[in-house]
Amino acid sequence: MAFNTLLANRIEKxxxxxxxxxxxxxxxxxxCFMVNGKMCIGVHEDRIMARVGPDxxxxxxxxxxxxxxxxxxxxxxxxVFVDGNVVDTEPQLEYWVDKCLIFNPMAKSSKRK
Structure with missing residues (x-):
């Protein structure tokens, strides 16, 4: 399945x-962008996948x-999924990246199969 490479490049930056x-x-x-070996944020089609945590x-x-x-x-x-249309500006996307990075240290790693 294709994903929005422009959106992925913006997250990478x-x-x-x-x-x-x-x-x-x-x-x-x-x-998916893995931080500390854990899924942090990703891109699926034209939307982001944000791991913000249960809280x-x-x-x-x-x-x-x-x-x-x-x-x-x-x-x-x-x-959560976030529609790519609402993260058009840098501050909008940075908001979600920051939320994911804040949760990442508390996230549990998936067990490798």
Whole structure:
């Protein structure tokens, strides 16, 4: 599945500017940015996948263009999709990148199979 490479490049620049070391991994039909070995933020089609954590989940859902992240018929609590149209400006995208980076140290790593 294709993903918005322009949006992915913008996220990559923000992570680099924040002096975060990260790696990219193709997964969930898009690309994910892994920080500290954990999924932090990603791009799926023309929207971002933001891992904000369970404590910030309800607040994140109240933001413009956000919706529950759902791949399997069940919402993934702590993760939201954000429509790419609402992150057109640098401050808008930086808001979500920052939310994800704040949660990342508390996030649990997925067990490798």
């Amino acid at each position: 923000l992570l680099s500017r924040a002096e975060q070391s990260f790696e990219t991994r193709k997964m969930m039909g898009g690309i 910030q989940y309800e607040e994140a859902l109240q933001q413009a263009g956000s919706m529950a992240m759902n791949f399997t018929g069940k919402s993934m609590k702590g993760y």
